[in-house]
Amino acid sequence: MDEPRLHALMVRSLAGDAPAYREFLSTATGELRAFVRRRLFSGPDEAEDVVQEVLLAVHLKRHTYDPGLPVSAWLYAIARYKLVDHLRRGKRRGVSAPVEAAEGEADVNTVEDGAHRRDIERLLTRLPAKQRRAIELVKLQQLSVREAAAAASMSEADIKVSVHRGLKTLSRLVAEDDAP
Amino acid sequence: MKAKDMKTDDLIQSLSETAQPVRKGRATITFIAAALAALAVCVGIVLLSGQVRADFSEHMTAVLAKAAFSGLLVLATAPAMLWLVHPGRSAGLWIAIGVAVTAVAIVVGVLAVMAGRGELAAALGAGGRPVVFVLIPLLAMPAGWVFFTWGRRYAPTRLALSGAAAGALSGGIAAASYALVCPVDEAMFVATWYTASVVLCGLIGAALGRILLRW
Numbered sequence: 004m005d006e007p008r009l010h011a012l013m014v015r016s017l018a019g020d021a022p023a024y025r026e027f028l029s030t031a032t033g034e035l036r037a038f039v040r041r042r043l044f045s046g047p048d049e050a051e052d053v054v055q056e057v058l059l060a061v062h063l064k065r066h067t068y069d070p071g072l073p074v075s076a077w078l079y080a081i082a083r084y085k086l087v088d089h090l091r092r093g094k095r096r097g098v099s100a101p102v103e104a105a106e107g108e109a110d111v112n113t114v115e116d117g118a119h120r121r122d123i124e125r126l127l128t129r130l131p132a133k134q135r136r137a138i139e140l141v142k143l144q145q146l147s148v149r150e151a152a153a154a155a156s157m158s159e160a161d162i163k164v165s166v167h168r169g170l171k172t173l174s175r176l177v178a179e180d181d182a183p
Numbered sequence: 184m185k186a187k188d189m190k191t192d193d194l195i196q197s198l199s200e201t202a203q204p205v206r207k208g209r210a211t212i213t214f215i216a217a218a219l220a221a222l223a224v225c226v227g228i229v230l231l232s233g234q235v236r237a238d239f240s241e242h243m244t245a246v247l248a249k250a251a252f253s254g255l256l257v258l259a260t261a262p263a264m265l266w267l268v269h270p271g272r273s274a275g276l277w278i279a280i281g282v283a284v285t286a287v288a289i290v291v292g293v294l295a296v297m298a299g300r301g302e303l304a305a306a307l308g309a310g311g312r313p314v315v316f317v318l319i320p321l322l323a324m325p326a327g328w329v330f331f332t333w334g335r336r337y338a339p340t341r342l343a344l345s346g347a348a349a350g351a352l353s354g355g356i357a358a359a360s361y362a363l364v365c366p367v368d369e370a371m372f373v374a375t376w377y378t379a380s381v382v383l384c385g386l387i388g389a390a391l392g393r394i395l396l397r398w
Contacts, residue, residue: 022199032195066205067210
């Protein structure tokens with residue numbers, strides 16, 4: 004990391020210099036992206052989410068930077084904190100993923116990759132029929148809960164519960180598959 | 184992936200557009216303000232409780248000595264707290280903690296040597312008196328709320344350690360306030376039980392810090 008340059012940019016940023024701040028954030032993003040990707044193995048998309056969280060934290064907490072100290076130490080301390088926080092939250096999400104939250108992510112997590120789809124289909128066969136059907140309709144075919152309920156002749160509540168339980172089971176299966 | 188990159192660029196753009204000059208170096212001032220607020224709350228509770236010792240004016244020196252000892256505990260912890268809310272200040276942190284622990288250990292040690300074995304044993308036994316062990320942490324709770332609120336405005340990256348510092352600070356301030364109530368004036372009692380109570384507050388703070396200091 005080019006500490007003197009980044010330090011100069013940060014000092015100017017704190018004085019309210021918008022172009023310097025923009026350059027600081029762009030330069031820092033490259034460093035942060037490499038930092039996060041080296042430590043996060045769940046793919047570049049998730050890494051980019053963490054990078055954005057770190058950038059936001061850098062912005063909101065920039066008053067905690069002491070210009071007498073290296074800016075890289077400050078930046079990496081925040082990055083490390085946000086990365087650990089992200090992993091902790093991920094762990095909690097894995098235990099119980101509310102169906103509403105999962106629905107919001109549906110458009111981001113479209114399964115396009117054939118290999119991924121095969122993996123998921125393989126895992127889905129290990130789920131109880133009702134949970135499998137609910138996940139296929141809501142997550143893979145991206146129907147709304149109401150449409151899925153009509154298609155599967157199940158109640159909406161039943162669909163939600165089945166998706167919820169199915170995702171829980173899936174995350175457990177994935178964890179088991181990933182375990183060495 | 185390309186789309187994500189673009190989103191990050193958008194984020195950078197919008198963040199840099201909102202760049203305002205940042206007033207810096209205010210952590211110490213706001214910290215002192217928070218500590219004074221915490222002290223005011225604790226003293227206020229003690230006064231409202233009506234438990235201030237009746238012989239207060241006769242034992243003014245002892246009360247002040249106890250408050251001063253508690254003040255030492257606060258002063259010992261304060262630098263670590265200020266260090267902890269600034270990301271990347273790890274080098275000085277352990278020096279600050281080391282100095283704090285050494286300073287308290289020296290004072291307690293000197294008091295113990297001066298007191299001699301008999302008084303030390305009496306203080307540690309304390310005839311079931313260490314009600315301070317409950318009262319100081321209870322009194323520290325509102326002070327803790329002040330320090331946790333203050334801490335979250337900055338950026339503590341070691342939550343348990345920051346929580347421990349906030350807890351110990353609150354304990355020190357609660358102990359200084361409790362000196363107005365405490366009927367026991369033996370130096371050794373104060374050195375052992377007040378310190379132990381502050382350490383307990385630190386442990387509680389460490390547990391709470393993981394949850395309450397997240398940002």
